[in-house]
Amino acid sequence: MFNTDTLLLYFPAIILLFTLEIILTACRSDDVQWTRTLAVCNLIVNFSWVTLLLVMVSNPNLFNPEFAPTIARTYNYSLTTATAILYFIGYSIVLAVVITNIIDTFTGFSNCKFKKKRDSF
Template sequence: MSLFGNVSLMVLFPSALLLLTLEIVLGSYKALYPKWTTKLAISNLVLNILWMLLIVILLLNPNVIQPYLAESLAKVFQKSPEDITTQVSLLIMGVGLASIATTIIDSFIGFKNLRTEKIKQFFK
């Protein structure tokens, strides 16, 4: 009796691990070479799009959180399982929307930094 659906998480784990590795590599590159180029901004955008796709897949997959989780939380909070299921769904959607918002902001800041670098080069 596992808390999460093993099949869905085991399928998504390698892609999440790959994206995390790419994020660490890109973050290290940004730290070593703070000058933004077009390739860096586009790779940042692609990585953010891949993260958003993974988050959307996790949010739309009903097997990630099993129904007995709502029952056990209902016992803890002394509410009906339907109320807990709704609250868990709202919490997951809130976290997902916050993650998507931060990836959009990160992509926007990347292209803003690229524009700033091009303006700096123009005035040199």
């Protein structure tokens, strides 16, 4: 289904983002209250995941070259229809991840209490 050589190109970035996500989760569990720095770090990690996912889905070499013709033969579709369905599924997953990350980022900033500067005379 997937081209393993192409997937291995993304492996270091995936490991880096998993590591950042674990560090961020550890920081969130230590702090009772979200801080601005924590919310910004959460935004950066979420943006990085979305960017990586978009790059991966946009790569034409992601799938094995025989996968789309096999799907087309199995379900009696034309090759262009099978390819369009695969792209639709991929970009639907990206859209779901984007919406989830936007909600997570918004929640992080809304849980963050900003310090207000006092007026001095």
